[in-house]
Amino acid sequence: MTRAADHDAVVIGAGFAGMYMLHRLRGLGLSVRVFETGDGVGGTWYWNRYPGARCDVESMEYSYSFDDDLQQEWEWTERYPSQPEILRYADHVADRFDLRRDIRFETRVTRAAYDESANVWRVETDRGDRVSATYLITAVGCLSAARVPAFPGRGTFLGPSHHTGRWPHEGVDFIGKRVAVIGTGSSGIQAIPVIAEQAAHVTVFQRTPNYSLPAHNRPMEPEYARWVKANYARIRDAMRNSANGLMTAGNDGSVLAAGEVERLAEFEARWARGGVGLLGAYGDIVVSPEANELTAEFVRAKIRGIVENPEVAERLTPRDHPIGTKRICVDTGYYATFNLPHVTLVDVRRDPIQEIVPTGVRTAGGEHPADMIVYATGYDALTGPLLAIDLTGKGGLSLRHKWAAGPRAYLGVMTAGFPNLFTITGPGSPSVLSNMMVSIEQHVDWIAGCVARLRADGIAVIDADPVAEDAWVAHVNEVAGYTLYPRADSWYMGANIPGKPRVFMPYIGGVGAYREKCDQVAADGYPGFVLS
Ligand code: N01
Secondary structure (H helix, E strand, O other), rough: OOOOOEEEEEEOOOHHHHHHHHHHOOOHOOEEEEEOOOOOOHHHHHHOOOOOOHHHHHHHHOOOOHHHHHOOOOOOOOOOHHHHHHHHHHHHHHHHHHOOOHHOOOOOOOEEEEEOOEEEEEEEHHHHHHEEEEOOOOOOOOOOOOOOOOOOHHHHHOOOOHHHHOOOOOOOOEEEEEEEEOOHHHHHHHHHHHHHHHEEEEEEEEEOOOOOOEEEOOOHHHHHHHHHHHHHHHHHHHHHHOOOOOOOOOOOOOOOOOHHHHHHHHHHHHHHOOHHHHOOOOOOOOOHHHHHHHHHHHHHHHHHHHHHHHHHHHOOOOOOOOOOOOOEEEEHHHHHHHOOOEEEEEEOOOOOEEEOOEEEEEOOEEEOOOOOOOOOEEEEOOHHHOOOOHHHHOOOHHHHHHHOOOOOOOOOOOOOOOOEEEOOOOOOOOOOOOOOOHHHHHHHHHHHHHHHHHHHHHOOOEEOOOHHHHHHHHHHHHHHHHHHHHHHHOHHHHHOOOOOOOOOOOOOHHHHHHHHHHHHHHHOOOEEEEEE
């Protein structure tokens, strides 16, 4: 018997999305090849080994739900899981489900082209692989294309420099070192306090002050873990149907309707509980500028209360964007770190970085000596990892060309002109606005269901209908437009990458509503898709 393709499916990436996709496709009897750039599984958690790296979704929620034995047997040790623990979990899953035998590690997919005459994807890697597959599934992550700004003189620096998302596996010793940290997003805000515990001096280069909420991390309470496990079926179901894939639903009420006493009590309670919950205190925080400002002012007052030097406190205080419209940060001791005598804050809006010199960072105000530079400068989010691959669809259409003015995908899962190509947690889906584990499982289950249906019905090709795609993209933009999100220069908007189109990329309609829509489309025989 001749095979039309080397594999039924190629999956790009062996993070949580790629691993589960492999498991599900195997379950359907498909032959699958996974390509992974790293030499291990875990994706984001494989690369992000910087000090302090920790998830801001609670452990009991940031885990797979597809296998009850797995969720019952795995023991999380802390309220919020640290990077090493998440990586151990990913390794455990890979072993438990015998995933590694179908993953080709240390291999980057460089190119994939749809061959219309054979209805296969022809996939090429940097290791010289040339394979074909009926289905191509990207599981490349949303925040995996690390970005270091093109500061002049970057190559001249004499010491080591590390991007937080490409951290050395052997770790980094900061003891006695003068460390420059550029960037104060989630990664910088987590890393800075830990680096400051060891380093002789830390100079933090901040462009935009960020809102950060305390994690109040603590050891897992066994009683709580037992309770969650006993109720997992119900809890997971509620998470799947929630707005953001979390266990604790936000309140619907209005900040403006609440009196000052009630509002402050609610904010204080959520601040004391820790984590991102403050943003869920009321339903209008990311919708109404006035409601948002009251919430932002609560956090600003906290910053003023923690940071002893009023001038430093003011420099750390965010005023240029509504709270929540850039990804909210969660920290352990971030603001208090600026009370330490060996930690300096440089506001690079007032005192811009001019160049990297062999012995440090030069701003307009002078040189800041450093033995080491940490780039916590973020990612070319969502589209970056996809466009890094030279993807070509029908008639030689390149994805880079198609998405030149911004990403376009029907339901955020397929892009017209690229048949049999599925994207897990890509643009146009809730992805980064949700608990990623929930969104990953939803996409993987939907794709597996779709593939099973195509095979059962003898359908060779599925493609998005451009009309349905246009309508979905318009809907994604319309829903974003009801919120304050488009007002911020965020990576959600592509604003952190010079020249990137300014489009709100994820879908903010909510995890539950999105799932319902996807399930309805499947139940109705895939309207909006072209099957042949
Ligand atoms: O990246 P970021 P990140 N000169 O893009 C600054 C997730 N995550 O790696 O804001 C000077 O947020 C930039 O400044 P500005 C989470 O979704 C989650 O920190 O663009 N500075 C900003 O301060 C998060 O949002 C967790 O003005 C420059 C910083 O670098 C996402 O990953 C932990 C600059 C980049 O911040 C990305 O977070 C970590 C320049 N030329 C990450 N260019 C948790 O779960 C950029 N910057 C807790």
